[in-house]
Amino acid sequence: VCLRAEAGPARRPEVHSLRGNGWKIRNGNGSVSAEAAVPGSAHTALLSAGTIQDPYYRFNDHVYRWIALDNWTYSRTFTLPSDVSKWKKVNLVCDGLDTVATILINNITVGTSNNMFSRYTFDATDVIRERNFIEVRFLSAVSYAAQQSAQHSKYPVPPACPPVQQRGECHVNFIRKVCQLRAFSLQL
DSSP, X not given: OEEEEEOOTTSOOEEEEOOEEEXXXXXXXXXXXXXXXXXXXXXXXXXXXXXXXXXXXXXXXXXXXXXHHSOEEEEEEEEOOGGGGGOSEEEEEEEOXXXXXXXXXXXXXXXXXXXXXXXXXXXXXXXXOSEEEEEEEEOOHHHHHHHHHHHOOSXXXXXXXXXXXXXXXXXXXXXXXXXXXXXXXXXX
């Protein structure tokens, strides 16, 4: 995640990275929160905070299924140079948003995503200030895939659900993201 700013024709674009620490993550109802890093995931943030144990150990993928079923919001503040109001164009560039998300800067929606494999560039010129607050609100990929499946009635899209032995999620063909054995991850 970075901001790319064009200050004028004589200057090269400036890049202000939002990667690293300084992010916070919280679940849909705010009952679970932790410090987070970007890139990262809800699982890595919760593991670092001691909220969960290793999600790959034994049956923890099943124990921690609730993480994939919840919505998660990443947020942070960031400061830009004081001449930001003179910049001609400011784009928020996001690589690897996983997957369905609404992106807000200073409480104004600047874009949405629904495909993990796409790079997104959002125009943030009109909302950016010297001091800013960004939120990336992720919808549960499991819930989104189920909603998309329920809305689709033209023809069957197999498989509706994997065999029980695989303990996988249903309706994976209705979402553009990397599939894992158990649950969908959230990566920013």
